[in-house]
Amino acid sequence: MDVAWMLTVFIAAAAGTLLWGLVLKWVDRKVTARVQWRVGPPVYQPIADVIKLMGKENLMPSTARGTGFLLAPVIALAATGVAAAILWAAVLMPGTTFLGDLIVVIYLLIVPALMTILGASSSGNPHASVGASREMKLMLSYELPMIIVILAAVARSGWTFQLGGLIAAQHSGPVLYSLSGVLSLIIAVLCMQAKLGQVPFDVAEAECEIMSGVYVEYSGPSLAYWLMTRAMLLAVMPLLLIVVFWGGLDLSFPGVLAFAGKYVLLVALVTLIRNTNPRLRIDQTLKFFWFGLTPLAIVAAVLALAGV
Amino acid sequence: MTVALSKTEIPLTGFVGQVLQRLGEAVVEVEKCDRRRGFARIDPARTVEVAEKMIAMEGCRLATATGVDVRDGIDVLYHWAFEPQGVVVTLKVLAAGPDLQVESIANVVPAANWIEREMHDLLGANFRNHPDMRRLILDDSWPEGVYPLRKDFDQVADRPPLPPNQTPPDVPPEKRQAE
Amino acid sequence: MALLRELWKRALAKSLWVYHVNTGACNNCDIEVLELLTPRYDIERFGMILVGSPRHADVLAVTGSCTRQAMPRLQEVYMQTAKPCVVLAIGSCALHQGIFCEGYHMGAKVDETIKAVDPNAIIMYVPGCPPKPEAMISAAAQGMELVKTL
Numbered sequence: 337m338d339v340a341w342m343l344t345v346f347i348a349a350a351a352g353t354l355l356w357g358l359v360l361k362w363v364d365r366k367v368t369a370r371v372q373w374r375v376g377p378p379v380y381q382p383i384a385d386v387i388k389l390m391g392k393e394n395l396m397p398s399t400a401r402g403t404g405f406l407l408a409p410v411i412a413l414a415a416t417g418v419a420a421a422i423l424w425a426a427v428l429m430p431g432t433t434f435l436g437d438l439i440v441v442i443y444l445l446i447v448p449a450l451m452t453i454l455g456a457s458s459s460g461n462p463h464a465s466v467g468a469s470r471e472m473k474l475m476l477s478y479e480l481p482m483i484i485v486i487l488a489a490v491a492r493s494g495w496t497f498q499l500g501g502l503i504a505a506q507h508s509g510p511v512l513y514s515l516s517g518v519l520s521l522i523i524a525v526l527c528m529q530a531k532l533g534q535v536p537f538d539v540a541e542a543e544c545e546i547m548s549g550v551y552v553e554y555s556g557p558s559l560a561y562w563l564m565t566r567a568m569l570l571a572v573m574p575l576l577l578i579v580v581f582w583g584g585l586d587l588s589f590p591g592v593l594a595f596a597g598k599y600v601l602l603v604a605l606v607t608l609i610r611n612t613n614p615r616l617r618i619d620q621t622l623k624f625f626w627f628g629l630t631p632l633a634i635v636a637a638v639l640a641l642a643g644v
Numbered sequence: 645m646t647v648a649l650s651k652t653e654i655p656l657t658g659f660v661g662q663v664l665q666r667l668g669e670a671v672v673e674v675e676k677c678d679r680r681r682g683f684a685r686i687d688p689a690r691t692v693e694v695a696e697k698m699i700a701m702e703g704c705r706l707a708t709a710t711g712v713d714v715r716d717g718i719d720v721l722y723h724w725a726f727e728p729q730g731v732v733v734t735l736k737v738l739a740a741g742p743d744l745q746v747e748s749i750a751n752v753v754p755a756a757n758w759i760e761r762e763m764h765d766l767l768g769a770n771f772r773n774h775p776d777m778r779r780l781i782l783d784d785s786w787p788e789g790v791y792p793l794r795k796d797f798d799q800v801a802d803r804p805p806l807p808p809n810q811t812p813p814d815v816p817p818e819k820r821q822a823e
Numbered sequence: 824m825a826l827l828r829e830l831w832k833r834a835l836a837k838s839l840w841v842y843h844v845n846t847g848a849c850n851n852c853d854i855e856v857l858e859l860l861t862p863r864y865d866i867e868r869f870g871m872i873l874v875g876s877p878r879h880a881d882v883l884a885v886t887g888s889c890t891r892q893a894m895p896r897l898q899e900v901y902m903q904t905a906k907p908c909v910v911l912a913i914g915s916c917a918l919h920q921g922i923f924c925e926g927y928h929m930g931a932k933v934d935e936t937i938k939a940v941d942p943n944a945i946i947m948y949v950p951g952c953p954p955k956p957e958a959m960i961s962a963a964a965q966g967m968e969l970v971k972t973l
Binding site: 365369372376378381383384387388391395548553559 | 828830833834835837862865867868869870874875879881903905906907
């Protein structure tokens with residue numbers, strides 16, 4: 337395939353995921369408001385937030401390292417955009433996947449967290465460095481069970497590391513319709529909650545209020561890029577989960593409806609877990625992921641290998 | 645500048661009377677001895693001894709301390725509360741002028757540490773042997789030696805100059821690198 | 824270009840982020856500011872949320888009479904706020920220091936303090952002790968109209 341085609345796919349997927357992610361962010365805020373018996377913002381609120389931030393001035397503290405500080409949000413946004421493009425291409429056009437693109441997507445989805453650490457460390461602010469160290473520990477904790485359960489799903493799908501192959505192997509029945517699949521999906525939803533930086537695992541970001549800690553020195557367009565990255569992650573992570581565990585998209589009318597339902601269910605789960613739980617401390621989070629979820633993930637992997 | 649009342653004029657009855665009797669010779673004069681409230685003046689040379697005796701009494705704690713600018717110096721009042729009995733006994737120590745020195749009780753009663761720092765900041769009472777006499781509540785730009793709660797300090801006319809403004813950035817806001 | 828600027832001004836009016844600064848208040852005004860987030864008044868439906876860093880903010884909600892200690896810090900916070908921003912002086916103390924204006928520990932008034940670093944600062948005043956949440960919402964609505972004319 338030629339460069340023009342790839343660029344078109346990338347731009348369409350990234351822009352579409354961005355818009356879709358901002359709508360999902362609104363869904364999250366509206367559901368939170370209703371749960372708290374409030375009215376909540378109108379549907380264009382996250383879009384207004386992003387447009388407003390793009391027009392403010394971009395302040396950089398004199399103690400900050402400029403290059404890392406300004407590049408980090410841009411690289412995070414770009415990586416999430418490419419991951420979104422690969423996933424949507426795999427879902428809508430299964431013939432265009434390549435060997436190892438599952439690993440590429442997992443790698444690209446780690447980049448936003450890495451860039452958060454880079455940006456926070458370059459901020460020159462003690463709040464941000466505390467947030468960066470917590471983000472590092474958080475990453476170490478939630479990536480491990482996530483990768484183990486993805487391996488479990490890959491094992492059940494006949495050891496293909498290709499997204500198209502995963503979707504094809506689930507034509508006979510998604511990974512979810514098995515004991516190891518159910519366990520894997522539950523663990524993956526909790527890891528998704530941590531990756532999205534949502535309560536109860538948002539100890540790195542929401543230290544002081546909504547967006548502080550790692551983002552405390554960011555303003556204007558850089559902050560807008562971080563907001564957009566988080567919105568796109570909210571749109572991409574459920575998609576990854578559906579592709580790996582729940583059978584992807586079947587391009588027929590009931591299939592599209594089922595896909596939309598699964599998507600909405602996963603986003604609703606994120607919001608509901610967020611609204612009903614307090615925030616865990618960093619040591620509680622580490623214990624939860626390492627000594628709670630990782631053994632369960634290993635159990636799920638063993639069950640998958642045994643064919644259950 | 646207290647009216648001298650001799651000890652024998654006020655009968656020392658009740659719980660307050662027991663407390664004041666236990667202090668013995670350190671009490672110079674008793675001003676009031678009610679069922680729930682007692683006021684007595686303490687010999688300044690025996691401040692620490694009295695504090696040790698008070699803190700050793702059962703149910704006693706230093707509730708707070710106040711300073712009063714009187715003609716002879718600064719009157720330091722220590723309010724000792726006995727919570728089980730619902731009684732407060734106030735012991736007064738005069739930090740006589742001109743150098744306004746009185747012995748600090750902070751080494752014996754840790755609760756008095758910050759209170760004595762505050763009295764030093766606002767009234768200028770000097771506490772000998774205080775373990776940590778730093779500025780507590782006045783801001784960093786307040787000059788030394790100006791005590792705002794003295795009676796001869798005019799709240800408006802004697803105010804020291806305000807702290808300097810933060811330097812605004814000299815680069816125009818469109819391309820600003822703020823500090 | 825003018826169209827983009829118009830769009831941006833409308834977005835700014837719909838999404839004002841508030842950072843709250845207490846320069847020596849009795850906390851009564853602060854409680855009233857926090858009440859605005861409760862279900863009864865709910866300013867989130869106007870897009871206003873409380874943020875944790877002055878760099879993210881469009882509105883600086885200042886309560887309290889500016890004490891000597893708070894003066895340089897308020898100026899520092901104002902300089903750290905990304906422009907354009909609106910300063911909302913909430914309560915009698917923030918307006919003119921009220922009954923505390925003759926105290927020994929008072930600094931310059933809030934608007935004088937901020938105008939010393941930025942003579943073109945936009946300052947809105949909400950009187951009251953404390954102002955009712957309805958008064959603060961009315962000030963917010965007038966602020967939204969004001970930013971459209973920036």
